Every structure is written in C-alpha cells, then in structure tokens.
Amino acid sequence: MNLFVETYGRQPDGVWASPGRVNLIGEHTDYNEGFVLPFALHQRTVVAAGRRAAPGWTVRSRLTGETVHIGRSDLSPGAVKGWAAYVAGVLWALVDAGFAIPDCDFAVESDVPLGAGLSSSHSFECAVLTAVEGLGDFSIPGIEAAKLVQRTENVYVGAATGLMDQTASLLCTAGHALFFDCRSLEVEQVPLDLASDGLALLVLNTNTPHTHADGEYAERRRSCERGAEILGVRALRDIGVADLPEALAKINDDVVRRRVRHVVTENARVQDAVALFRAGRVREAGPLLTASHASMRDDFEITVAQVDTAVEAALRAGAYGSRMTGGGFGGCIIALTDTEKAGSTARAVEDAFAAKGFAAPEWFTAVPSAGATRLL
C-alpha cells in the first residue's frame, strides 16, 4: 500500500482488510441477547503493517493525515484518546489477554463512511486485529476475536457496543447475511444473492452523524434492563411475541412498555426475515424492514427527521421495504428495491431532502461481501 511506503520508506510485511457492515434487521436486540442479521459491505478498512526494530507501534491514517506513536505505557484504557485509541485499544486487549504481540508500524485507509451506522470503528479495529494476528503468527477463533474487539470498544474507547459489528466484520462471507444469536453466539450464513433475485439494497447516508448519542444508547439499555427485571427474565430475548400482551400488561411505565415492545417484536422480525431468506423469498422481507422502522420510530424513539423522511420517500418511490440501519439518531437507511429502481428511489429521497432543506444524502447499492481477509 502506497501510504505505508510513503510513511515508513519500506514495503509492509502484509496488508489486511476488514469490512463495514449493514444490519438488515434486528436493532438494539443484541444486548437483549436476541438475534441480528448483518452482512458485510464491500467498503472496508485496509491496514498495511510491518515489523519495526524500535519498541512500540506507529499508526498513520490517510483520513486524518496524522501519525501517532503508541508506547507500551499507552496500553491501558484512557491513555490514548481520539482515533488512535481504536488501535491502542486492540493492542491493549491482546496484551491483556496474554498474547505476545510484535512491535509494528501501521498505515490505514478506509472507504467506510464514518459515524453513519455502518460501523467504520469496528472495521478499523478488526483490520488492526487481523494485521497483528498475521504479523504475530497467531490466530484467534472468530467469536473470541470478536470479544476482544468488544473489550476494545467497551473498556478502552468507552463505547457501550455489543458483539454484532465485529462478529459481522470478522465472520461474514460474500453473498450471505450472518444470522447471529447474541445469546448462544451461534452463527449461520444465510444466502443473500440480491442480484440474481433482480433486487438491490440501497444504502443511503442521511449525513446526520450519530455523534452525541452515547447517553441515549445508555438510556435505551437501562429501559430494557428494567423491562427484563419487571418481567422476571434474564433478558428481553426470553419474551416471545405470543407472550407480549400479557407481559406489557405487567409494565406500568409507558416508556419501558414501548421499549420492551420494540425489542420483542424486532426479535421476532429477525427470525421471520431469516425464514424468508432461507426459502429464497427475500423480496417478501420488505414489510418486515418497514415494520422495524416504525417500531424504532414510535416505540424505541431512535430515529431523526432526516431518517424518517428518507424512509417515507423510498417507500413512496416503490421500495419493497425500508428502515434505518445502525444504532440510531442519524446515519443510514436501507431500502430493498428492484435492481433497476435503486437509482430512481435514491433520487426520490434526494428530492424529498431538497424540499425540506436537508443536506444532500449520499448513496450506493450494497454488495454482500467477505469478512476480514489478508490481501497481500
């Protein structure tokens, strides 16, 4: 990779890549020990890495134009702030888990949109992790690696994220979505061949980054925990849709009641979508996506005006289904359309944004792609 050569004046020892992801359905079900259905994008973070003689690590990012040095003493939570914390955090999690890791230089390039709910942070962390594994000549099994990356985010970076994003980034395969059970940690590759079904999945970035949503996420998490406590279950995963009317009748707090309803119905929608995918009936999953959006908007209250406008415009333009993807408070929407209607659907959203004075959105059609790999 050129950036590595430009920065360090030598060739890297290897190049690794790890993708961003779209979550098709199953939002905020992960920490309720439920189901999610992400797939990997072709947009990814590429990390070139080379062993170095001097102790410590150096990382350069094309995106920030900065080079940051990380020393042994930085391998404790909070020591490195800003974007390089994602690298220091992975190194810390590895050392903390007892791995002997090599001193090395990294150069990073990415085309995953940042802060858009496509998980650029996890694709960055997973790319660094696989690079260190490659140079260190050790290999950590999938879910264990995902848990290490979760520690990076939760403890080092300080973001209360679950296990979905890094599991997707590490374990997804091309042409499939990943059905992930966040309790048993079992994964199943579910075929998702959009093109041969004459379908496209439009991903449209509303350009409303979810920057200050951490407090909101924490509040949603607390409401879910409260709901589980009232209902006497370990997690909301343990409530099925059939039990929902009875369960809701036990909850006096209207906010908690609506949060519970979102999680329980969303968990059922993921399973329904998987059943349709397994049967090759992807198009019919559209209404599940739209129902998921309504639930996020009305019951979980994690959408914003731009996101709702985009979903409504996509549906008016004839999409089979549409929803916000990611943790909420901005970011991207997805819309399932016929292949030839992806562009006109995106233009319908552009028009709706212009009419409301919102900044122009960006869009692309998603290709379910491979998880983390070594490129060179």
Ligand code: ADP
């Ligand atoms: P998301 O994961 O949804 O994209 P986050 O806020 O969790 O949003 O992560 C975005 C942050 O990840 C950025 O602000 C930046 O600190 C870091 N990041 C991601 N990719 C890169 C990169 N290529 N170079 C430097 N920092 C990056």
Ligand code: MG
């Ligand atoms: Mg992130």
